Amino acid sequence: MKLLLLSNSTAPGHDYLEHALDEILDILGTVRQLVFVPYALADHDAYTAKVADALAPRGVEVTGVHTAADPAAAVREAEAVFVGGGNSFRLLKALHAHGLVSAVRERVADGAVYLGSSAGTNMACPTLRTTNDMPIVQPPTFEALGLLPFQINPHYLDASPDSTHMGETRAERLEQFLEENDITVLGLREGTWLRREGDRLTLGGTSAGAVLFRRGQKPEEIAAGRDLSHLLTLPAHFDQR
Template sequence: MNLLLLSNSTQYGRGYLAHALDTVTGFLPPKARLAFVPYALADHDTYTGRVRGALEGAGIGVRGVHEGDDPVAELAAADAVFIGGGNSFRLLSALYRTGLRDALIKAVGGGLPYMGASAGTNMAAPSLRTSNDMPIVQPPSFEALGLVPFQINPHYLDPDPASTHKGETREERLTEFLEENDVPVLGLREGSWLRVNGERAAVQGERAARLFTRDASPKELPVGSDVSELLSCEPRFDSPAR
Protein backbone atom coordinates (compact mmCIF):
# COMPACT_ATOMS: atom_id res chain seq x y z
CA MET A 1 0.00 0.00 0.00
CA ASN A 2 1.06 3.56 -0.74
CA LEU A 3 -0.96 5.81 1.57
CA LEU A 4 -0.89 9.38 2.86
CA LEU A 5 -3.53 9.81 5.57
CA LEU A 6 -3.97 13.38 6.78
CA SER A 7 -5.81 14.30 9.96
CA ASN A 8 -7.05 17.52 8.35
CA SER A 9 -6.94 19.35 5.04
CA THR A 10 -7.09 22.89 6.44
CA GLN A 11 -4.90 24.14 9.27
CA TYR A 12 -5.86 27.27 11.19
CA GLY A 13 -4.56 30.40 9.47
CA ARG A 14 -3.50 28.59 6.28
CA GLY A 15 -5.03 27.74 2.94
CA TYR A 16 -6.41 24.40 1.82
CA LEU A 17 -3.68 21.70 2.11
CA ALA A 18 -1.06 24.43 2.66
CA HIS A 19 0.28 22.92 5.88
CA ALA A 20 1.10 19.65 4.09
CA LEU A 21 1.61 20.83 0.52
CA ASP A 22 5.26 19.76 0.20
CA THR A 23 4.38 16.31 1.53
CA VAL A 24 1.33 16.03 -0.74
CA THR A 25 3.20 17.03 -3.89
CA GLY A 26 6.08 14.75 -2.95
CA PHE A 27 3.68 11.87 -2.46
CA LEU A 28 1.83 12.28 -5.76
CA PRO A 29 3.50 11.23 -9.03
CA PRO A 30 4.88 14.17 -11.06
CA LYS A 31 2.19 15.77 -13.24
CA ALA A 32 -0.28 13.24 -11.88
CA ARG A 33 -3.87 12.96 -12.97
CA LEU A 34 -5.55 12.95 -9.57
CA ALA A 35 -9.02 11.50 -9.13
CA PHE A 36 -10.76 13.47 -6.40
CA VAL A 37 -13.68 11.93 -4.51
CA PRO A 38 -15.87 14.83 -3.24
CA TYR A 39 -18.80 12.86 -1.83
CA ALA A 40 -18.25 13.81 1.83
CA LEU A 41 -19.70 17.27 1.05
CA ALA A 42 -22.91 18.12 -0.78
CA ASP A 43 -21.45 20.59 -3.32
CA HIS A 44 -19.17 18.39 -5.39
CA ASP A 45 -18.21 21.00 -7.99
CA THR A 46 -17.13 23.66 -5.49
CA TYR A 47 -15.21 21.09 -3.46
CA THR A 48 -13.38 19.80 -6.52
CA GLY A 49 -12.54 23.37 -7.53
CA ARG A 50 -10.98 23.99 -4.11
CA VAL A 51 -8.71 20.97 -4.49
CA ARG A 52 -7.86 21.92 -8.07
CA GLY A 53 -6.91 25.43 -6.98
CA ALA A 54 -4.63 24.10 -4.25
CA LEU A 55 -2.73 21.67 -6.49
CA GLU A 56 -2.71 23.05 -10.03
CA GLY A 57 0.32 25.22 -9.29
CA ALA A 58 2.28 22.04 -8.60
CA GLY A 59 1.31 20.59 -11.97
CA ILE A 60 -1.25 18.17 -10.55
CA GLY A 61 -4.34 17.72 -12.73
CA VAL A 62 -7.46 17.24 -10.61
CA ARG A 63 -10.65 15.68 -11.91
CA GLY A 64 -13.66 14.92 -9.74
CA VAL A 65 -14.94 11.38 -10.10
CA HIS A 66 -18.43 12.88 -10.44
CA GLU A 67 -17.48 14.88 -13.52
CA GLY A 68 -17.87 11.96 -15.91
CA ASP A 69 -20.61 9.40 -16.44
CA ASP A 70 -18.83 6.64 -14.51
CA PRO A 71 -16.93 7.31 -11.25
CA VAL A 72 -15.24 3.90 -11.43
CA ALA A 73 -13.92 4.69 -14.91
CA GLU A 74 -12.62 8.04 -13.64
CA LEU A 75 -10.72 6.20 -10.93
CA ALA A 76 -9.31 3.70 -13.41
CA ALA A 77 -7.92 6.53 -15.55
CA ALA A 78 -6.11 8.22 -12.66
CA ASP A 79 -2.53 8.10 -11.42
CA ALA A 80 -3.61 8.62 -7.79
CA VAL A 81 -6.75 9.18 -5.75
CA PHE A 82 -7.63 11.71 -3.06
CA ILE A 83 -10.70 11.39 -0.83
CA GLY A 84 -11.54 14.64 0.92
CA GLY A 85 -13.07 15.34 4.30
CA GLY A 86 -16.62 16.06 5.32
CA ASN A 87 -19.21 13.65 6.66
CA SER A 88 -17.91 10.09 6.80
CA PHE A 89 -21.34 8.46 6.73
CA ARG A 90 -22.43 10.36 3.63
CA LEU A 91 -19.08 9.56 2.02
CA LEU A 92 -19.17 5.82 2.67
CA SER A 93 -22.79 5.61 1.54
CA ALA A 94 -21.76 7.19 -1.78
CA LEU A 95 -18.79 4.83 -2.17
CA TYR A 96 -21.14 1.87 -1.89
CA ARG A 97 -23.75 3.43 -4.18
CA THR A 98 -21.29 4.26 -6.98
CA GLY A 99 -19.31 1.02 -6.82
CA LEU A 100 -16.21 2.95 -5.80
CA ARG A 101 -15.74 1.07 -2.54
CA ASP A 102 -14.83 -2.21 -4.23
CA ALA A 103 -12.97 -0.41 -7.01
CA LEU A 104 -10.84 1.52 -4.51
CA ILE A 105 -9.95 -1.59 -2.53
CA LYS A 106 -8.79 -3.29 -5.73
CA ALA A 107 -6.97 -0.27 -7.19
CA VAL A 108 -5.13 0.75 -4.02
CA GLY A 109 -4.28 -2.87 -3.29
CA GLY A 110 -2.74 -2.94 -6.77
CA GLY A 111 -0.51 0.05 -6.05
CA LEU A 112 -2.57 3.17 -6.80
CA PRO A 113 -1.42 5.95 -4.42
CA TYR A 114 -4.20 6.86 -1.98
CA MET A 115 -4.45 10.15 -0.13
CA GLY A 116 -7.15 10.86 2.42
CA ALA A 117 -7.98 13.76 4.70
CA SER A 118 -10.33 13.57 7.69
CA ALA A 119 -13.30 11.53 6.40
CA GLY A 120 -11.08 10.25 3.60
CA THR A 121 -8.64 9.03 6.23
CA ASN A 122 -11.51 7.35 8.09
CA MET A 123 -12.22 5.39 4.90
CA ALA A 124 -8.78 3.77 5.05
CA ALA A 125 -9.63 2.04 8.35
CA PRO A 126 -11.69 -1.15 8.59
CA SER A 127 -14.77 0.56 10.06
CA LEU A 128 -16.52 3.89 10.62
CA ARG A 129 -16.77 3.15 14.33
CA THR A 130 -14.17 5.74 15.38
CA SER A 131 -15.50 8.57 13.21
CA ASN A 132 -16.31 11.87 14.92
CA ASP A 133 -19.22 12.49 12.56
CA MET A 134 -22.99 12.47 12.96
CA PRO A 135 -24.68 9.64 11.01
CA ILE A 136 -26.73 11.95 8.77
CA VAL A 137 -27.32 9.03 6.38
CA GLN A 138 -27.18 5.27 6.87
CA PRO A 139 -24.65 3.46 4.67
CA PRO A 140 -25.27 -0.21 3.85
CA SER A 141 -22.53 -1.14 6.30
CA PHE A 142 -20.00 0.44 8.64
CA GLU A 143 -17.29 -1.52 6.79
CA ALA A 144 -14.96 0.97 5.11
CA LEU A 145 -11.99 0.20 2.81
CA GLY A 146 -9.74 -1.62 5.30
CA LEU A 147 -6.53 -0.38 3.68
CA VAL A 148 -4.95 -0.56 7.14
CA PRO A 149 -6.02 -3.08 9.82
CA PHE A 150 -6.38 -0.55 12.65
CA GLN A 151 -8.69 2.36 13.36
CA ILE A 152 -7.83 6.05 12.96
CA ASN A 153 -9.37 9.03 14.75
CA PRO A 154 -8.64 12.23 12.77
CA HIS A 155 -8.85 15.63 14.47
CA TYR A 156 -7.97 14.01 17.78
CA LEU A 157 -8.49 16.48 20.66
CA ASP A 158 -6.81 16.14 24.02
CA PRO A 159 -8.94 16.44 27.17
CA ASP A 160 -9.04 20.00 28.52
CA PRO A 161 -8.71 19.86 32.32
CA ALA A 162 -10.06 23.42 32.60
CA SER A 163 -13.22 22.71 30.59
CA THR A 164 -16.62 22.83 32.31
CA HIS A 165 -18.24 20.84 29.51
CA LYS A 166 -19.73 17.62 30.90
CA GLY A 167 -19.95 15.68 27.65
CA GLU A 168 -17.57 12.85 26.88
CA THR A 169 -14.03 13.70 25.87
CA ARG A 170 -12.53 12.11 22.77
CA GLU A 171 -10.38 9.94 25.04
CA GLU A 172 -13.47 8.67 26.85
CA ARG A 173 -15.23 7.84 23.61
CA LEU A 174 -12.26 5.90 22.29
CA THR A 175 -11.99 4.08 25.61
CA GLU A 176 -15.65 3.07 25.23
CA PHE A 177 -14.88 1.80 21.72
CA LEU A 178 -12.09 -0.37 23.12
CA GLU A 179 -14.42 -1.82 25.74
CA GLU A 180 -16.40 -3.36 22.90
CA ASN A 181 -13.74 -3.84 20.21
CA ASP A 182 -10.13 -4.99 20.37
CA VAL A 183 -8.59 -2.82 17.66
CA PRO A 184 -5.79 -0.23 18.04
CA VAL A 185 -6.88 3.36 17.40
CA LEU A 186 -4.39 5.94 16.16
CA GLY A 187 -5.44 9.44 17.20
CA LEU A 188 -4.11 11.97 14.69
CA ARG A 189 -4.00 15.50 16.04
CA GLU A 190 -4.54 18.41 13.65
CA GLY A 191 -1.40 18.97 11.59
CA SER A 192 -0.31 15.33 11.71
CA TRP A 193 -0.57 12.50 9.23
CA LEU A 194 0.27 8.85 8.72
CA ARG A 195 2.53 7.74 5.87
CA VAL A 196 2.30 4.11 4.80
CA ASN A 197 4.74 2.77 2.21
CA GLY A 198 4.59 -0.97 1.74
CA GLU A 199 5.28 -2.62 5.10
CA ARG A 200 6.42 0.62 6.77
CA ALA A 201 4.26 3.19 8.52
CA ALA A 202 5.28 6.37 10.33
CA VAL A 203 3.71 9.34 12.10
CA GLN A 204 4.63 12.56 10.32
CA GLY A 205 3.66 16.22 10.28
CA GLU A 206 3.75 18.93 12.92
CA ARG A 207 2.34 17.20 16.01
CA ALA A 208 2.61 13.91 17.86
CA ALA A 209 -0.09 11.25 17.55
CA ARG A 210 -1.71 9.21 20.32
CA LEU A 211 -2.20 5.46 20.28
CA PHE A 212 -5.07 3.77 22.10
CA THR A 213 -5.09 0.03 22.76
CA ARG A 214 -7.25 -2.14 24.99
CA ASP A 215 -6.16 -2.56 28.62
CA ALA A 216 -3.36 0.02 28.31
CA SER A 217 -2.87 3.72 28.89
CA PRO A 218 -2.77 5.92 25.77
CA LYS A 219 0.72 6.22 24.32
CA GLU A 220 2.26 9.37 22.88
CA LEU A 221 3.90 8.90 19.48
CA PRO A 222 6.28 11.75 18.58
CA VAL A 223 6.63 12.90 14.99
CA GLY A 224 8.82 10.36 13.21
CA SER A 225 7.57 7.39 15.23
CA ASP A 226 7.66 4.08 13.39
CA VAL A 227 4.27 2.39 13.77
CA SER A 228 4.83 -0.38 11.24
CA GLU A 229 3.81 -3.02 13.77
CA LEU A 230 0.23 -1.73 13.52
CA LEU A 231 0.09 -3.00 9.95
CA SER A 232 0.20 -6.58 11.23
CA CYS A 233 -2.48 -6.27 13.93
CA GLU A 234 -5.58 -8.45 13.82
CA PRO A 235 -8.67 -6.35 14.56
CA ARG A 236 -11.49 -7.92 16.54
CA PHE A 237 -14.78 -6.07 16.49
CA ASP A 238 -17.72 -6.57 18.83
CA SER A 239 -15.65 -8.64 21.25
CA PRO A 240 -17.11 -8.91 24.78
CA ALA A 241 -16.12 -6.16 27.18
CA ARG A 242 -13.60 -7.28 29.74
Protein backbone atom coordinates in the same frame (compact mmCIF):
# COMPACT_ATOMS: atom_id res chain seq x y z
CA MET B 1 0.67 0.39 -1.20
CA LYS B 2 1.13 4.16 -0.94
CA LEU B 3 -1.10 6.10 1.46
CA LEU B 4 -1.03 9.63 2.88
CA LEU B 5 -3.69 10.11 5.55
CA LEU B 6 -4.15 13.62 6.94
CA SER B 7 -5.91 14.36 10.19
CA ASN B 8 -7.10 17.68 8.74
CA SER B 9 -7.05 19.46 5.39
CA THR B 10 -6.75 23.02 6.75
CA ALA B 11 -4.33 24.12 9.48
CA PRO B 12 -4.57 27.41 11.40
CA GLY B 13 -2.83 30.22 9.54
CA HIS B 14 -2.61 28.21 6.31
CA ASP B 15 -4.65 27.89 3.14
CA TYR B 16 -6.42 24.67 2.24
CA LEU B 17 -3.90 21.76 2.16
CA GLU B 18 -0.99 24.21 2.41
CA HIS B 19 0.50 22.62 5.53
CA ALA B 20 0.79 19.24 3.79
CA LEU B 21 1.50 20.23 0.17
CA ASP B 22 5.15 19.20 0.20
CA GLU B 23 4.24 15.80 1.63
CA ILE B 24 1.46 15.37 -0.94
CA LEU B 25 3.81 16.19 -3.81
CA ASP B 26 6.46 13.89 -2.42
CA ILE B 27 4.23 10.83 -2.21
CA LEU B 28 2.73 11.55 -5.64
CA GLY B 29 6.19 11.47 -7.14
CA THR B 30 5.85 11.89 -10.89
CA VAL B 31 2.04 11.58 -10.80
CA ARG B 32 0.41 14.85 -11.86
CA GLN B 33 -3.23 13.80 -12.27
CA LEU B 34 -5.56 12.62 -9.55
CA VAL B 35 -9.21 11.71 -9.17
CA PHE B 36 -10.93 13.52 -6.30
CA VAL B 37 -13.84 11.95 -4.40
CA PRO B 38 -16.01 14.84 -3.10
CA TYR B 39 -18.96 12.88 -1.71
CA ALA B 40 -18.41 13.87 1.94
CA LEU B 41 -19.82 17.35 1.15
CA ALA B 42 -23.06 18.23 -0.64
CA ASP B 43 -21.62 20.58 -3.28
CA HIS B 44 -19.38 18.29 -5.28
CA ASP B 45 -18.42 20.86 -7.92
CA ALA B 46 -17.37 23.51 -5.41
CA TYR B 47 -15.42 20.99 -3.33
CA THR B 48 -13.55 19.67 -6.37
CA ALA B 49 -12.74 23.22 -7.47
CA LYS B 50 -11.29 23.97 -4.03
CA VAL B 51 -8.94 21.00 -4.27
CA ALA B 52 -8.03 21.88 -7.86
CA ASP B 53 -7.19 25.45 -6.87
CA ALA B 54 -4.92 24.22 -4.08
CA LEU B 55 -3.00 21.76 -6.25
CA ALA B 56 -2.90 23.57 -9.60
CA PRO B 57 0.05 25.81 -8.62
CA ARG B 58 2.05 22.62 -8.04
CA GLY B 59 1.15 21.25 -11.45
CA VAL B 60 -1.38 18.66 -10.31
CA GLU B 61 -4.58 18.28 -12.36
CA VAL B 62 -7.72 17.32 -10.41
CA THR B 63 -10.83 15.61 -11.81
CA GLY B 64 -13.95 15.09 -9.73
CA VAL B 65 -15.07 11.47 -9.78
CA HIS B 66 -18.69 12.67 -9.73
CA THR B 67 -18.28 14.01 -13.27
CA ALA B 68 -17.52 10.56 -14.69
CA ALA B 69 -20.26 8.51 -16.35
CA ASP B 70 -18.85 5.53 -14.45
CA PRO B 71 -17.13 6.62 -11.22
CA ALA B 72 -15.79 3.14 -10.50
CA ALA B 73 -14.18 2.95 -13.95
CA ALA B 74 -12.61 6.39 -13.41
CA VAL B 75 -11.05 5.20 -10.17
CA ARG B 76 -9.74 2.02 -11.77
CA GLU B 77 -7.89 4.13 -14.35
CA ALA B 78 -6.52 6.67 -11.85
CA GLU B 79 -2.89 7.03 -10.83
CA ALA B 80 -3.93 8.71 -7.59
CA VAL B 81 -7.18 8.99 -5.65
CA PHE B 82 -7.89 11.71 -3.10
CA VAL B 83 -10.87 11.19 -0.78
CA GLY B 84 -11.78 14.46 0.91
CA GLY B 85 -13.17 15.21 4.34
CA GLY B 86 -16.64 16.12 5.46
CA ASN B 87 -19.30 13.82 6.86
CA SER B 88 -18.00 10.26 6.91
CA PHE B 89 -21.47 8.65 6.99
CA ARG B 90 -22.50 10.50 3.83
CA LEU B 91 -19.15 9.66 2.26
CA LEU B 92 -19.31 5.94 2.98
CA LYS B 93 -22.90 5.69 1.77
CA ALA B 94 -21.86 7.26 -1.54
CA LEU B 95 -18.78 5.04 -1.87
CA HIS B 96 -20.97 1.96 -1.60
CA ALA B 97 -23.66 3.41 -3.87
CA HIS B 98 -21.17 4.10 -6.68
CA GLY B 99 -19.22 0.86 -6.36
CA LEU B 100 -16.13 2.69 -5.16
CA VAL B 101 -15.27 0.58 -2.13
CA SER B 102 -14.02 -2.34 -4.20
CA ALA B 103 -12.75 -0.05 -6.97
CA VAL B 104 -10.54 1.98 -4.62
CA ARG B 105 -9.30 -1.11 -2.78
CA GLU B 106 -8.29 -2.81 -6.02
CA ARG B 107 -6.69 0.26 -7.58
CA VAL B 108 -4.65 1.14 -4.49
CA ALA B 109 -3.54 -2.49 -4.18
CA ASP B 110 -2.36 -2.21 -7.80
CA GLY B 111 -0.17 0.81 -7.02
CA ALA B 112 -2.29 3.96 -7.17
CA VAL B 113 -1.59 6.58 -4.49
CA TYR B 114 -4.36 7.06 -1.92
CA LEU B 115 -4.70 10.48 -0.29
CA GLY B 116 -7.24 11.02 2.47
CA SER B 117 -8.11 13.86 4.80
CA SER B 118 -10.38 13.65 7.84
CA ALA B 119 -13.35 11.53 6.67
CA GLY B 120 -11.19 10.30 3.79
CA THR B 121 -8.67 9.14 6.36
CA ASN B 122 -11.43 7.33 8.25
CA MET B 123 -12.28 5.51 5.03
CA ALA B 124 -8.84 3.88 4.95
CA CYS B 125 -9.70 2.00 8.16
CA PRO B 126 -11.62 -1.28 8.46
CA THR B 127 -14.76 0.68 9.41
CA LEU B 128 -15.92 4.26 10.04
CA ARG B 129 -16.75 3.54 13.68
CA THR B 130 -14.10 5.85 15.12
CA THR B 131 -15.34 8.91 13.25
CA ASN B 132 -16.38 12.06 15.10
CA ASP B 133 -19.31 12.71 12.78
CA MET B 134 -23.07 12.71 13.22
CA PRO B 135 -24.88 9.94 11.27
CA ILE B 136 -26.83 12.26 8.98
CA VAL B 137 -27.46 9.34 6.60
CA GLN B 138 -27.31 5.58 6.97
CA PRO B 139 -24.78 3.68 4.85
CA PRO B 140 -25.61 0.05 4.05
CA THR B 141 -22.72 -1.07 6.26
CA PHE B 142 -20.02 0.51 8.42
CA GLU B 143 -17.37 -1.42 6.50
CA ALA B 144 -14.88 0.93 4.87
CA LEU B 145 -11.84 0.42 2.62
CA GLY B 146 -9.64 -1.56 4.99
CA LEU B 147 -6.35 -0.19 3.65
CA LEU B 148 -5.03 -0.39 7.22
CA PRO B 149 -5.68 -3.08 9.85
CA PHE B 150 -6.41 -0.55 12.63
CA GLN B 151 -8.72 2.39 13.27
CA ILE B 152 -7.94 6.13 13.17
CA ASN B 153 -9.62 8.96 15.01
CA PRO B 154 -8.85 12.14 13.03
CA HIS B 155 -8.95 15.57 14.69
CA TYR B 156 -8.03 13.99 18.01
CA LEU B 157 -8.47 16.50 20.82
CA ASP B 158 -6.98 16.40 24.29
CA ALA B 159 -9.21 17.34 27.19
CA SER B 160 -8.76 20.95 28.30
CA PRO B 161 -8.58 21.53 32.07
CA ASP B 162 -10.29 24.89 31.53
CA SER B 163 -13.23 23.51 29.55
CA THR B 164 -16.76 23.68 30.98
CA HIS B 165 -17.87 20.80 28.74
CA MET B 166 -19.36 18.06 30.91
CA GLY B 167 -19.66 15.31 28.30
CA GLU B 168 -17.13 12.57 27.60
CA THR B 169 -13.67 13.55 26.47
CA ARG B 170 -12.40 12.13 23.18
CA ALA B 171 -10.19 9.72 25.12
CA GLU B 172 -13.18 8.51 27.13
CA ARG B 173 -15.20 7.92 23.97
CA LEU B 174 -12.38 5.88 22.46
CA GLU B 175 -12.04 3.86 25.65
CA GLN B 176 -15.78 3.12 25.42
CA PHE B 177 -15.23 2.01 21.82
CA LEU B 178 -12.54 -0.39 23.00
CA GLU B 179 -14.90 -1.87 25.59
CA GLU B 180 -16.94 -3.17 22.63
CA ASN B 181 -14.25 -3.62 19.96
CA ASP B 182 -10.80 -5.18 20.28
CA ILE B 183 -8.86 -3.24 17.66
CA THR B 184 -6.10 -0.62 17.93
CA VAL B 185 -7.05 3.04 17.46
CA LEU B 186 -4.65 5.86 16.60
CA GLY B 187 -5.81 9.35 17.56
CA LEU B 188 -4.27 11.80 15.05
CA ARG B 189 -3.91 15.31 16.43
CA GLU B 190 -4.35 18.27 14.09
CA GLY B 191 -1.50 18.88 11.69
CA THR B 192 -0.36 15.25 11.71
CA TRP B 193 -0.59 12.48 9.14
CA LEU B 194 0.23 8.87 8.48
CA ARG B 195 2.31 7.84 5.48
CA ARG B 196 2.45 4.28 4.26
CA GLU B 197 4.77 3.01 1.57
CA GLY B 198 4.67 -0.75 1.27
CA ASP B 199 5.34 -2.27 4.69
CA ARG B 200 6.62 0.99 6.19
CA LEU B 201 4.31 3.29 8.15
CA THR B 202 5.41 6.57 9.74
CA LEU B 203 3.76 9.40 11.66
CA GLY B 204 4.49 12.82 10.18
CA GLY B 205 3.44 16.42 10.53
CA THR B 206 3.61 18.70 13.53
CA SER B 207 5.25 17.93 16.85
CA ALA B 208 1.76 17.40 18.35
CA GLY B 209 2.03 13.71 17.55
CA ALA B 210 -0.66 11.12 18.15
CA VAL B 211 -2.12 8.86 20.84
CA LEU B 212 -2.34 5.08 20.54
CA PHE B 213 -5.28 3.33 22.20
CA ARG B 214 -5.42 -0.43 22.84
CA ARG B 215 -7.86 -2.45 24.89
CA GLY B 216 -6.62 -3.06 28.42
CA GLN B 217 -3.63 -0.71 28.09
CA LYS B 218 -2.95 2.90 28.96
CA PRO B 219 -2.98 5.35 26.02
CA GLU B 220 0.50 5.78 24.55
CA GLU B 221 1.91 9.05 23.26
CA ILE B 222 3.42 8.75 19.78
CA ALA B 223 5.94 11.36 18.67
CA ALA B 224 6.04 12.74 15.14
CA GLY B 225 8.58 10.90 13.02
CA ARG B 226 8.06 7.57 14.75
CA ASP B 227 8.05 4.37 12.75
CA LEU B 228 4.70 2.61 13.24
CA SER B 229 5.23 -0.20 10.77
CA HIS B 230 4.44 -2.79 13.44
CA LEU B 231 0.80 -1.64 13.34
CA LEU B 232 0.51 -3.01 9.81
CA THR B 233 0.89 -6.56 11.15
CA LEU B 234 -2.11 -6.29 13.49
CA PRO B 235 -5.15 -8.50 12.85
CA ALA B 236 -7.84 -6.47 11.08
CA HIS B 237 -10.81 -7.77 13.01
CA PHE B 238 -13.27 -6.65 15.63
CA ASP B 239 -13.75 -8.83 18.70
CA GLN B 240 -17.10 -7.42 19.75
CA ARG B 241 -18.49 -8.19 23.17
